């Protein structure tokens with residue numbers, strides 16, 4: 353079987369076997385990549401046209417109780433200047449974001465116990481009341497089902513929780529012993545049952561990751577069928593145990609994003625900031641490989657440099673409006689249009 357036949361079959365059936373995935377990944381070439389990108393782009397266009405949804409990312413806290421080996425804001429990193437945004441700070445980000453045209457706000461943070469369910473529910477309810485036309489996405493890590501339910505009832509619509517690795521052994525090598533893939537999966541199932549649009553995903557080229565692990569990630573995503581997938585390259589952070597590991601490549605990331613698009617035709621798929629960080633024009637290349645979402649940062653300037661999950665993050669110094677304008681321009685340059693829209697999953 354040749355790569356071209358396998359890619360054609362994934363395009364037609366939106367499915368693939370373990371062996372097929374392994375084969376096209378291990379034997380990938382410029383030629384097979386071009387074919388894959390073209391079909392992935394076509395698929396995205398069928399459901400979403402040449403439109404790009406934007407999500408305003410608000411990095412609300414860099415306190416975290418966890419100690420993930422790859423992450424710059426892990427609790428053992430004593431060099432981080434920790435911060436928390438108040439409800440008023442967050443509302444101000446939304447106000448600026450809304451006036452620029454954002455219709456989805458993503459509240460992301462470390463697992464920070466300061467934000468009790470009462471505090472979080474109040475923040476979500478306030479955004480919901482002020483911006484009834486907007487989607488609210490949360491990305492706050494693992495919580496009990498009851499907490500997820502309360503946030504949902506207060507008006508949250510979506511939740512991002514990458515599975516990080518679908519292989520329990522690999523998952524364990526990336527995380528401290530108190531975290532488990534089983535609990536992560538439990539959280540993902542709970543979120544889906546409650547009714548959130550859910551985002552799963554993983555890093556590409558994380559330490560110890562094998563092609564077998566990547567194949568399991570792709571099959572897990574197919575089976576779990578999340579509405580969103582976050583997949584970007586691993587990038588080392590100098591104050592973590594993985595400081596000297598190699599970053600993931602843009603080339604492999606793009607190849608996998610295109611496969612994700614073909615296997616999950618309607619998925620909301622961001623061209624990540626990490627992809628834009630490892631490669632010039634990485635986000636544009638992501639769109640040309642089937643992505644349809646970009647997530648510009650709308651956090652206050654004063655905290656931007658403090659939310660560093662990895663080194664050299666793209667646009668860490670750019671003003672909200674300037675960064676948003678540059679995204680619009682770069683999408684325009686490749687024939688895509690950033691739209692002011694909630695950008696829900698195509699039903």
Ligand code: 5AD
Pocket residue numbers: 422423424513514516554555584585586587588589626661662
């Ligand atoms: N490189 C790339 N992505 C990272 N993330 C955390 N640390 C890094 C890193 N060093 C990703 C994780 C997490 C998301 C918020 O950011 O996959 O789920």
